[in-house]
Amino acid sequence: MQVPPLVQELIQATNEEAVLWRPEDLMLYEYDALSSRRPPEAVVFPATTQQVAAVVKVAARHHCPVIPRGAGTGLSGGAVALEGGVVVSLARMNQILEIDLENQRARVQPGVVNQDLSLAVADAGYYYAPDPSSQKACTLGGNVAENSGGPHTLAYGVTTNHVLGLEVVLPDGCVIRTGARYWDRPGYDLTGFIVGSEGTLGIVTEIVVRLMRLPEAVKTLLAIYDSVADATATVAAITAHGITPAALEMMDGLMLRAIEAATHAGYPLDAAAVLLIELEGLREAVEEEADSITAVCGAHRARQVRVARRAEERELLWRGRKNAFGAIGRLTPSFYVQDGVIPRTRLPQMLDYIAGVERRYGLRIGNVFHAGDGNLHPLIMFDSRDAQQVRHAVKAAEEIMGKCVELGGSITGEHGVGIEKNELMPLIFSEEDLAVMRKLKQVFNPQNLLNPGKVLPSGKMCGEVRVQVSLGS
Amino acid sequence: MTQSNYSPREKPRWETYSKCIHCGLCLNACPTYRELRQEMDSPRGRIYQMIQVDRGALALGPSFVRHIDLCLDCRACETACPSGVEYGRLVELARSQIARHYRRPLRSRLLRRLFLAGLLPHRRRLECVGMILRAWQQSGLEQLVLQSHLLEALSPRLARIARLAPRLEKPFFTRQLGHVVPARGSRRYRVAFFAGCIANLAFARLNEATLRVLAENGCEVVIPKEQGCCGALQVHAGLRDLARRLARRNLEAFLAEDWDAVITNAAGCGSVLKEYPLLFEEEQPELHPQALRFSSRVKDVTEYLAGIDFNRALGPVPARATYQDPCHLAHAQRIRSAPRQLLRAVPGLELVELKEAEVCCGSAGIYNVVENEMAERLLAAKMRRIDETQADLILTANPGCLLQLRAGVAGSKNPARRVMHVVEVLDKAYQTSP
Ligand SMILES: Cc1cc2nc3c(=O)[nH]c(=O)nc-3n(C[C@H](O)[C@H](O)[C@H](O)COP(=O)(O)OP(=O)(O)OC[C@H]3O[C@@H](n4cnc5c(N)ncnc54)[C@H](O)[C@@H]3O)c2cc1C
Ligand code: SF4
Ligand code: SF4
Numbered sequence: 001m002q003v004p005p006l007v008q009e010l011i012q013a014t015n016e017e018a019v020l021w022r023p024e025d026l027m028l029y030e031y032d033a034l035s036s037r038r039p040p041e042a043v044v045f046p047a048t049t050q051q052v053a054a055v056v057k058v059a060a061r062h063h064c065p066v067i068p069r070g071a072g073t074g075l076s077g078g079a080v081a082l083e084g085g086v087v088v089s090l091a092r093m094n095q096i097l098e099i100d101l102e103n104q105r106a107r108v109q110p111g112v113v114n115q116d117l118s119l120a121v122a123d124a125g126y127y128y129a130p131d132p133s134s135q136k137a138c139t140l141g142g143n144v145a146e147n148s149g150g151p152h153t154l155a156y157g158v159t160t161n162h163v164l165g166l167e168v169v170l171p172d173g174c175v176i177r178t179g180a181r182y183w184d185r186p187g188y189d190l191t192g193f194i195v196g197s198e199g200t201l202g203i204v205t206e207i208v209v210r211l212m213r214l215p216e217a218v219k220t221l222l223a224i225y226d227s228v229a230d231a232t233a234t235v236a237a238i239t240a241h242g243i244t245p246a247a248l249e250m251m252d253g254l255m256l257r258a259i260e261a262a263t264h265a266g267y268p269l270d271a272a273a274v275l276l277i278e279l280e281g282l283r284e285a286v287e288e289e290a291d292s293i294t295a296v297c298g299a300h301r302a303r304q305v306r307v308a309r310r311a312e313e314r315e316l317l318w319r320g321r322k323n324a325f326g327a328i329g330r331l332t333p334s335f336y337v338q339d340g341v342i343p344r345t346r347l348p349q350m351l352d353y354i355a356g357v358e359r360r361y362g363l364r365i366g367n368v369f370h371a372g373d374g375n376l377h378p379l380i381m382f383d384s385r386d387a388q389q390v391r392h393a394v395k396a397a398e399e400i401m402g403k404c405v406e407l408g409g410s411i412t413g414e415h416g417v418g419i420e421k422n423e424l425m426p427l428i429f430s431e432e433d434l435a436v437m438r439k440l441k442q443v444f445n446p447q448n449l450l451n452p453g454k455v456l457p458s459g460k461m462c463g464e465v466r467v468q469v470s471l472g473s
Numbered sequence: 474m475t476q477s478n479y480s481p482r483e484k485p486r487w488e489t490y491s492k493c494i495h496c497g498l499c500l501n502a503c504p505t506y507r508e509l510r511q512e513m514d515s516p517r518g519r520i521y522q523m524i525q526v527d528r529g530a531l532a533l534g535p536s537f538v539r540h541i542d543l544c545l546d547c548r549a550c551e552t553a554c555p556s557g558v559e560y561g562r563l564v565e566l567a568r569s570q571i572a573r574h575y576r577r578p579l580r581s582r583l584l585r586r587l588f589l590a591g592l593l594p595h596r597r598r599l600e601c602v603g604m605i606l607r608a609w610q611q612s613g614l615e616q617l618v619l620q621s622h623l624l625e626a627l628s629p630r631l632a633r634i635a636r637l638a639p640r641l642e643k644p645f646f647t648r649q650l651g652h653v654v655p656a657r658g659s660r661r662y663r664v665a666f667f668a669g670c671i672a673n674l675a676f677a678r679l680n681e682a683t684l685r686v687l688a689e690n691g692c693e694v695v696i697p698k699e700q701g702c703c704g705a706l707q708v709h710a711g712l713r714d715l716a717r718r719l720a721r722r723n724l725e726a727f728l729a730e731d732w733d734a735v736i737t738n739a740a741g742c743g744s745v746l747k748e749y750p751l752l753f754e755e756e757q758p759e760l761h762p763q764a765l766r767f768s769s770r771v772k773d774v775t776e777y778l779a780g781i782d783f784n785r786a787l788g789p790v791p792a793r794a795t796y797q798d799p800c801h802l803a804h805a806q807r808i809r810s811a812p813r814q815l816l817r818a819v820p821g822l823e824l825v826e827l828k829e830a831e832v833c834c835g836s837a838g839i840y841n842v843v844e845n846e847m848a849e850r851l852l853a854a855k856m857r858r859i860d861e862t863q864a865d866l867i868l869t870a871n872p873g874c875l876l877q878l879r880a881g882v883a884g885s886k887n888p889a890r891r892v893m894h895v896v897e898v899l900d901k902a903y904q905t906s907p
């Protein structure tokens with residue numbers, strides 16, 4: 001087979017082993033965790049920032065889109081080559097470059113897997129706080145691009161609160177550094193701008209992150225309820241009591257049963273809902289908070305509040321929670337996961353609404369979410385082989401998202417916009433807001449070669465297509 | 474949709490692979506992905522390729538075969554997968570298709586046939602080859618050759634593989650087949666022991682230690698005479714007909730009596746013995762019920778001991794130890810705590826947890842021979858983690874892993890470290906018990 005010129009140049013910019021171009025290899029890059037579309041024209045694995053820059057320049061010469069990719073666990077299609085082009089995989093740039101414990105900093109390459117960083121500093125008593133449920137697989141570069149959160153976001157914030165500086169390759173191949181290691185530099189906060197930009201402004205090639213000390217004490221509570229409404233009412237009540245748990249998660253009965261089948265974590269099978277609550281801090285404070293939370297749960301008719309006694313028990317409960325999305329494969333052939341945000345005081349109202357949607361369309365909807373943040377993940381289950389069900393799933397999703405916005409919330413909490421939510425952006429932004437975003441993007445990505453078709457609305461795709469995308473069909 | 478590139482029988486099926494929601498949570502658990510960081514060599518990617526072959530979109534050709542070959546069948550992806558994808562089943566069926574429909578180069582075909590079909594299933598032949606090999610090892614010729622760097626000159630790969638060869642241990646365990654070992658003290662259980670194939674020659678002392686430990690725990694141990702190779706390597710290589718023949722022999726040998734358990738000290742054998750029913754799902758389904766009955770009895774020795782109230786009259790074994798999970802124990806059989814429970818009961822043994830203990834050491838049956846380069850990379854990564862623990866005693870629970878880790882230790886800066894099976898530690902502890 002003839003090696004295309006683009007590929008030859010990419011090989012010159014890197015080396016033979018760093019470029020994939022045969023169709024049988026490229027087909028493995030037509031998907032991420034959301035969708036599967038068309039394969040790219042090449043996949044490159046640069047080893048250094050210089051190689052990333054060289055690769056980007058080659059692509060620019062060929063007027064070819066560039067799509068950055070980490071582990072491909074993204075849930076909004078951000079890493080797929082919507083319009084063809086070159087996928088730049090950062091997966092092999094996975095060195096931890098520097099660990100500076102005195103200053104609680106680490107400098108890493110973007111391909112380092114989230115959990116591997118925590119593992120590397122655990123013995124010294126540190127960890128990296130943002131903990132997306134996909135942390136055992138997703139990369140820090142992907143986390144930066146998606147501004148990922150996780151259960152512990154409630155207390156510690158999302159990725160942007162833990163990233164201090166970046167090295168970024170722009171689409172024309174020039175390399176910039178943003179932020180600083182120890183204190184704020186004057187000028188615009190470019191770091192903050194690039195975090196969450198979903199690979200549409202530049203390719204992140206180095207990240208300086210904050211490390212945190214492992215807490216002295218951790219306590220995990222499981223509050224079990226016979227009614228969803230009681231569980232959601234508890235959430236607002238806990239924070240009203242002035243307690244901010246490190247994590248506050250809710251799962252409904254449907255999800256509990258799937259999770260339990262997947263992990264045997266010891267979740268009750270007959271409950272209507274549970275809250276998984278984690279407290280961290282100094283030993284005495286944690287004990288006190290645990291007592292008050294138990295009281296609040298009791299006041300809201302929790303059937304039982306269980307405290308994990310050993311570390312293994314805690315880990316098991318969390319493993320169950322973190323595997324929740326995956327576990328849904330056991331319940332249904334297809335599902336459409338939403339990522340809405342609402343003020344947590346509106347949770348009871350929102351869940352009532354979702355139950356109504358469920359009844360109206362005759363589809364099952366599972367709920368598992370970061371309750372403390374009001375970040376919902378309704379999972380709409382259906383069979384993709386049934387056209388009617390597909391239509392209903394799309395409608396159901398749209399109504400749920402619409403309700404989130406109506407209640408003063410947003411259409412994505414942490415999964416990003418990508419190619420899934422970009423057409424919904426006008427729901428939460430005015431034309432003026434979007435115009436400013438477009439102009440800013442122009443500055444970094446004037447030719448629109450970097451991750452085109454993502455984040456900002458193109459006005460091209462309708463809901464039906466979107467859900468097809470998210471089903472991978 | 475075009476036609477499937479698989480033949481209809483024993484192929485990866487929609488019912489199994491459609492459970493994969495391509496979430497990618499398995500990626501970093503996969504040893505080959507960890508090394509290569511490309512989708513084709515990840516579990517998600519391998520499943521995707523299997524699907525494409527079934528859809529007729531990818532040929533059952535060299536590219537597919539390459540990536541499926543490189544899979545260790547370690548099943549770490551099953552542990553990582555929240556969706557319950559039975560990857561082991563998928564890859565074994567994919568390999569069966571490859572074995573039937575893909576023509577490998579002559580040399581590799583001959584080697585596979587010779588070893589998997591010509592040697593392992595036959596006790597007499599094994600003994601013969603064992604005698605010759607042992608004479609070679611005893612004569613000092615092996616040492617001489619290994620030290621002379623002659624092999625390196627011929628082929629560096631061959632030299633590396635030669636270092637993996639097990640020490641053959643006379644007297645061979647084959648002599649014990651058909652024997653019954655009485656329980657020490659009062660008899661509480663009557664169990665059957667599965668002796669393996671090569672283990673009869675290369676792990677004769679380990680097998681004996683296992684018998685002693687079982688006896689210490691009130692087990693009368695019967696070693697059925699007509700048993701043979703479990704068929705694990707054949708299943709992994711996709712030779713299912715051959716594996717079924719071997720399975721039938723074991724069903725006959727072990728179903729003669731209702732044992733309290735059928736016990737093995739080899740995680741690789743145990744996992745396939747427990748999965749005999751899979752072999753009889755599509756072919757010879759009349760044997761499926763028997764296979765189910767048999768497999769429900771099979772227990773890994775660590776699982777069995779931790780499950781009965783094991784004899785805690787253990788003497789001290791002073792050492793700083795660490796434990797490497799054998800993949801076919803931790804991932805295929807989901808047994809992680811039993812061996813640790815046993816080890817924690819041994820006085821003087823300080824158990825330091827090994828980071829990434831659940832990542833394959835690269836042994837994986839004959840993988841370290843046929844895919845030596847990847848196996849060496851995995852071993853190097855494993856040894857770095859082992860070094861971190863500063864353990865002087867390295868423990869595991871599967872003969873294949875013992876060989877691989879011994880090769881790793883021998884080639885390391887600290888070759889004095891010992892590598893032992895968990896059962897051997899218990900055996901020692903019972904012997905030093907006051
Ligand atoms: C089961 C499951 C659970 C999840 N749970 C959570 C959760 O709790 N919280 C959460 O926030 N997310 C969650 N996610 C979504 C996903 O894991 C995160 O968005 C994650 O940050 C993506 O990382 P990745 O390395 O896989 O990136 P990819 O999927 O490869 O890429 C994601 C986006 O980032 C861009 N990108 C990747 N690397 C770079 C780089 N170096 N420079 C510039 N752009 C880059 C890509 O172009 C793409 O747009 C979950 C996903 C799954 C499958
Ligand atoms: S095998 Fe499991 S973990 Fe891996 S991508 Fe498929 S569903 Fe996800
Ligand atoms: S069995 Fe092991 S090597 Fe094969 S795909 Fe799964 S994790 Fe990777």
